[in-house]
Amino acid sequence: MAANGVSRSPGRLSGGPGRPVADGKDSKEERAARQWWPSSRPPSRQRLALSLVLFGYAWLAATTRPFTFMSLLVVLLPGAVVAGVAIWGPPDRIEAPDRLDIAGFSWWLVIIAVLFEWEAAGFRDNSPWWHPSLTELVDPIIAPYPLRAIAFFLWLITGWALVRR
Amino acid sequence: MATRVITIIGFCTVIAALVILEIVARRPGSRVPALGEWLGYLMRPKTGRVLLLAGWLWLGWHYFAR
Numbered sequence: 001m002a003a004n005g006v007s008r009s010p011g012r013l014s015g016g017p018g019r020p021v022a023d024g025k026d027s028k029e030e031r032a033a034r035q036w037w038p039s040s041r042p043p044s045r046q047r048l049a050l051s052l053v054l055f056g057y058a059w060l061a062a063t064t065r066p067f068t069f070m071s072l073l074v075v076l077l078p079g080a081v082v083a084g085v086a087i088w089g090p091p092d093r094i095e096a097p098d099r100l101d102i103a104g105f106s107w108w109l110v111i112i113a114v115l116f117e118w119e120a121a122g123f124r125d126n127s128p129w130w131h132p133s134l135t136e137l138v139d140p141i142i143a144p145y146p147l148r149a150i151a152f153f154l155w156l157i158t159g160w161a162l163v164r165r
Numbered sequence: 166m167a168t169r170v171i172t173i174i175g176f177c178t179v180i181a182a183l184v185i186l187e188i189v190a191r192r193p194g195s196r197v198p199a200l201g202e203w204l205g206y207l208m209r210p211k212t213g214r215v216l217l218l219a220g221w222l223w224l225g226w227h228y229f230a231r
Contacts, residue, residue, distance in 0.1 A: 115183075
């Protein structure tokens with residue numbers, strides 16, 4: 001055992017200071033943070049306002065046509081905002097674990113590697129009809145305007161979620 | 166036709182596996198880190214942070230600008 005209640009068992013990737021890895025004896029707060037159902041607390045006004053702004057932006061951005069300057073601009077603008085927030089005004093960051101269980105994390109690595117290989121195989125063959133790339137399959141799904149707006153909104157909130165970590 | 170269907174099934178299987186893994190990760194006492202946890206771990210160093218945010222931007226460019 002190690003000091004500060006942090007497990008130092010082998011097979012764990014280690015980083016800098018952070019919260020201890022879960023050892024099956026999670027506190028009430030840790031269990032609440034790991035729950036997979038939505039929180040019962042109502043979202044704050046700030047969060048609702050931010051969501052509305054982002055959805056409004058997504059709704060407008062979805063009107064742009066691909067391969068145009070405007071479509072590039074509506075993507076670069078949130079990128080610049082996220083970069084600015086990350087550099088100059090990061091919000092309260094969600095504390096990351098100081099260690100990851102290698103065995104547990106390897107499941108993610110394997111599945112993501114399979115996804116990349118499947119996509120790369122289609123891309124290598126120039127996305128033929130018999131082995132389309134993921135892009136070829138997703139593009140028709142997000143082609144309708146409402147779905148495109150929703151997809152753009154999901155992309156925006158993903159960026160916000162990333163900058164908070 | 167069959168090969169195209171197999172490709173689509175393959176993608177759907179992988180995406181379903183990711184969703185199931187996230188559900189498993191959120192169970193109490195799970196050894197599998199949740200998506201937010203390992204993303205946060207990777208984003209702790211500046212390099213990881215820059216790379217992941219750049220990847221997010223690239224996804225947006227790939228699906229919405231081109």
